[in-house]
Amino acid sequence: MEFTNKRTILISASLLLVLAISQAIFSVLYSAEISFSRQFAWGLEALVFTLLVAFAGSAMVQAKNAQLGWSAIAFSAVLNIVQVSVGLTLFSTFGKVAGTVEGAQPLIGGVVALSFMIYYAAKVLLGLAALVFGLSYFAKGGKAIGSLTALAGAVAMLANGILITFGRDGFLPSGVAGASGMIATLLLAICLISLNRKAD
Template structure:
């Protein structure tokens, strides 16, 4: 099977949608205080991000336009692999050290802060992608999805940019940046599917 521009576009859109769904599931379980395996959920996310790097990268080089949007998706996926890997491999390790060695508590704080910095950067890139593809949808006549996706992208870029600049303990709650990024990701996926259907 040949992976044409349309096929890679559809695969990328589907993977972005899967990313949004896994993040919604994680948030819902966390808020509801339901016990679940972070290894399985974060491991699944890492798997999706790994494949997404390849498909978004292929879309970037195959596409006739919107290369900035495809690039933002590809690099967001790449740094998300790093972010999820930190969570899977270092959170528990450094947590044990910090709990048993006196004065080592800042270690886990530093690891968590690093993970969140990467998380915000990835969400900011997805916000940029949402703006690019939202504007592309507007240009093709899809005013509703295009407009709301563009707006969500602006909010995600702004919110996550604030936390990158001022830190996680700044004046904006971390949850606002994360939620805006998830909404932008979901709308981005819908927007990409809409654009796919209008491709020649």
């Protein structure tokens, strides 16, 4: 099977769709206090992000335009791999240390803060990608999906940018940034699939 530019774009969009849906499912389970394996959830995300780096990177070098959008997707995936890896490998380790060593509690707080900083940065990049591709689709006649995707991208950039600037304990709830990023990712995937079809 040859990985043409169109096929690479479709696979990248599908991976983004998987990420958006899986994050929505895990968020609902977490909110409902239904137990699930974080190893499986975060491990699955890490695997999908790893594949996304390759396919979005390939799309970026093959693209005739919108390289900024593909660059944002590829580097957001890299950041998300780091963020998920921190969660999988360091949360429990530092949590055990903080629970047994006096005065070590700030350690886990620092690790969590680092993870969220990377998380917000990745969401800013996904928001930028949604803005770029949303405007591109809007210009090609996809007024509804294009404008919605661009708007969601701008909101995700703003919300996550605020949390990077003012911190997780600032005036904006962290959930707003996460939700806006998830919606932007979902619409970005739909927009990319639509753009890919329009290119036929």
